[in-house]
Amino acid sequence: MKDDSSRQRSALAFEALALPGADVRYVANAWPRAEADALFAAFRAEIPWSTHRLNLFGREVESPRLSCWIGDPDAVYTYSGTRFEPLPWTPTVAALRDDLATRLGVRFNSVLANLYRDGRDSMGWHSDDEPELGARPVIASLSFGAERTFRLRSRATRKTVLSIELAHGGLLVMAGGTQRLYQHALPKRARVEAPRINLTFRRIGEIRDVPT
Numbered sequence: 001m002k003d004d005s006s007r008q009r010s011a012l013a014f015e016a017l018a019l020p021g022a023d024v025r026y027v028a029n030a031w032p033r034a035e036a037d038a039l040f041a042a043f044r045a046e047i048p049w050s051t052h053r054l055n056l057f058g059r060e061v062e063s064p065r066l067s068c069w070i071g072d073p074d075a076v077y078t079y080s081g082t083r084f085e086p087l088p089w090t091p092t093v094a095a096l097r098d099d100l101a102t103r104l105g106v107r108f109n110s111v112l113a114n115l116y117r118d119g120r121d122s123m124g125w126h127s128d129d130e131p132e133l134g135a136r137p138v139i140a141s142l143s144f145g146a147e148r149t150f151r152l153r154s155r156a157t158r159k160t161v162l163s164i165e166l167a168h169g170g171l172l173v174m175a176g177g178t179q180r181l182y183q184h185a186l187p188k189r190a191r192v193e194a195p196r197i198n199l200t201f202r203r204i205g206e207i208r209d210v211p212t
């Protein structure tokens with residue numbers, strides 16, 4: 001029988017980040033370099049990237065990056081005042097979803113893909129706290145390409161509490177109270193010429209936790 005190396009991966013050696021009330025874990029080398037290179041090239045070619053138009057404070061703006069919402073047909077997502085019907089899974093994104101189900105034990109039904117063309121592209125402060133994600137969502141964020149800084153800040157104090165360099169092939173998992181208590185952002189970074197692709201896998205249609 002042909003050996004399938006993708007099914008014989010090492011366990012993920014997560015580092016838990018110290019953030020009160022939250023659950024944030026990171027592993028820098030979830031995908032080895034050669035595999036991460038191949039995934040980056042596949043995502044770039046396979047995903048139908050477009051500029052999302054978002055509604056910010058009643059004003060329609062173009063997001064400073066390219067994006068694509070992919071998922072099961074019923075995984076409809078509304079954020080920043082815009083409703084996104086999912087595009088069908090591409091082969092590589094579906095394979096990664098299944099890989100995460102095996103290695104993380106979480107079955108995701110949708111993903112927001114973002115392509116930051118260079119250091120001028122960014123994502124502003126937000127929490128992934130849309131009601132359809134549930135009260136304590138598990139979000140798996142995969143990074144490929146240029147290394148960029150990911151920041152977390154407290155929703156109460158607005159002070160940055162953590163900065164992480166997200167590496168090529170890195171996997172960040174946010175769970176528990178992370179979205180309720182913190183915001184995150186991917187700021188612009190001068191002198192970065194290379195692109196970065198980020199995939200944030202989510203579960204839409206969760207039964208909401210009882211509010212506490």
Ligand SMILES: O=C(O)CCC(=O)C(=O)O
Nearest residue numbers: 112114128150186198200
């Ligand atoms: O690009 C990143 O690392 C962050 C993306 C993100 O926060 C999101 O898609 O909600």
Ligand SMILES: [Fe+2]
Nearest residue numbers: 126127128184
């Ligand atoms: Fe986010």
